[in-house]
Amino acid sequence: MHVLAASWPLFHRVGGVILSRWAHFLAGITWIGLLYYFNFVQTPSFATFDAPARNESTSKLVPNALWWFRxxxxxxxxSGISILAFQDQFNSDYFKTPSGVSISTGILLALVMFSNVWFVIWPNQKVVIANATNVLGGGQADPAAAASARKGLLASRTNTLLSIPMLFFMAATSHFAPFHTSATSGKRGAFLGIMVLITAILELNGLGVFGTEPGGTRAILDKHKNTIITGFVYAAVLIVLFEVFFS
Ligand code: HEM
Incomplete structure (x- = not known):
């Protein structure tokens, strides 16, 4: 008999962990794959469509994509919370270790992204979709639709930016952080504090708090190329800080 089947606690722990991780990767690629499709493929392509084609796509294709996305x-x-639960990471000093700080960073970035999906992108896209469907049926255009599209775009680009450091720290938890040394609570706090501060500024920018028109602080979001570069710069900053505080 296999060792996992021989011991229910072991099966529960190891089986639960691997099943949660499997679900986590499948769901994660579905979400982030669609995020990249929206940002790198759909938005630039739709900009070249004629209005009727864009309205038809927005009305019939975008809702399907957004269902799988959210x-x-x-x-x-x-599934991420399930991994933590099965690995018993809630019940120990795990979050004080370099791996714990790494997963805290990944999760914080992912939670900001999750909030953008459910509380910014989806509500604004509902307005955009309703407008396209209405116009397609011969109705009047909603004057608020353009502003909603812009708000959704800024949040979506912010998620693309944050996904780059987020995915580094998800993977770093088991494959990079374990090669580092534990730090004092002061150093851990400094790393997490700087990360939260920079992330908060990027998120406020993505919410349009500093303005929504192109240019200014939105320059990092106006073109997806700028967004990708900024994402890698932010990841590099966090990696260097991690090295400084945990070596
Ligand atoms: C939404 C909140 C999220 C939570 C709570 C979460 C939680 C976790 C946890 C607990 C782990 C295990 C870390 C370890 O012990 O090695 C993990 C790993 C991972 N997560 Fe997430 N995650 C989230 C979002 C995401 C997203 C959006 C992606 C994007 C694809 C993602 C991709 C991964 C990957 C690739 C790993 C690496 C596993 C490995 O290296 O073995 N996660 N996540």
Whole structure:
């Protein structure tokens, strides 16, 4: 008999961990794959469509894509929490270790992204979709639709930016952080404090708090190329800080 079947506690722990991780990767690629499709493929392509083609696509294609997108985000979150629960990481000093700080960083970035999906992108896209469907049926255009599209775009680009450091720290938890040394609570706090501060500024920018028109602080979001570069710069900053505080 296999060792996992021989011992229920071991099966529960190891089986639960691997099943949660499997679900987590499947859901994560569904979510982030669609995020990259929206940002790198759909938005630039739609900009070249004629209005009737864009309205038809927005009315009939975008709702399907957004269904998989937001429920992918939900399952990613739930399976991630399930990994933590099965690995018993809630019950120990795990979050004080370099791996614990790494997963805290990944999760914080992912939670900001999750909130953007459910509380910014989806509500604004509902306005955009309703407008496209209405116009397609011969109705009047909603003057608020353009502003909603812009708000959704800024949040979506912010998620693309944050996904780059987020995924580094998800993977770093088991494959990079364990090669580091534990730090004092002061150093851990400093790393997490700087990370929260920079993330908060990027998120406020993505919510349009500093303005919504192109240019200014939105320059990092106006073109997806700028967004990708900023994402890698932010990841590099966090990696260097991690090295400084945990070596
Ligand atoms: C939404 C909140 C999220 C939570 C609570 C969460 C939680 C976790 C946890 C607990 C782990 C295990 C870390 C370890 O012990 O090695 C993990 C790993 C991972 N997560 Fe997430 N995660 C979230 C979002 C995401 C997203 C959006 C992605 C994107 C694809 C993602 C991809 C991964 C990957 C690739 C790993 C690496 C596993 C490994 O290296 O073995 N996670 N996550």
């Amino acid at each position: 429920w992918g985000a939900m399952l990613t979150l739930l």
